[in-house]
Amino acid sequence: MKVNKIVFEKIREEIKNQKEGIEFGGWLLIEGNEVYNIIFSNKEQSGGHVKLDPKDVLRLNPDERKHVKGWWHRHPIQGPSQIDRNQTYDLTMLWGECRMLILQPNNKIVDWHVIKAEDIIDGNEYAYVKEKKEWGLHE
Secondary structure (H helix, E strand, O other), rough: OOOOHHHHHHHHHHHHHHOOOOOOOEEEEEEOEEEEEEOOOOOOOOOOOHHHHHHHHOOOOOOOOOEEEEEEOOOOOOOHHHHHHHHHHHHHHOOOOEEEEEOOOOOEEEEEEEEEEEOOOOOOOOEEEEEEEEEOOOO
16 A cells, blocks of 8 residues: 555645644545545544544545545554544444554654455454554655
8 A cells, every 4th residue: 555645745734734733634535555635624623633524525526535445634642542443443344444544743654554354253344454554754
């Protein structure tokens, strides 16, 4: 999985528009193996929480909307919180897969690709992390 350079440029630009220490985030548009765009969506923001607005996804044209398969946000702590994990697992169960990017205070980005699978013994569906990466925002 890769992230288009334009996505990082948009994140760096949006950082300038946001207050320091306040979380902000958005929806990721993914095609094939690449995050190719980001839609910023901040319904509620604080120093420890951001709520994305699903209506921002509905405002996209249907061709773009089908590519929303991930989310991202700036985070006040290192690594994903339990809320982040739960949100990503829930979206994975809805979409079949989900990509989560988190900009941490050290300017490193956590990148998770989570997919839905089925237990071969009992047939129950579950989400699991297929791939984890971390890199600098300026790489």
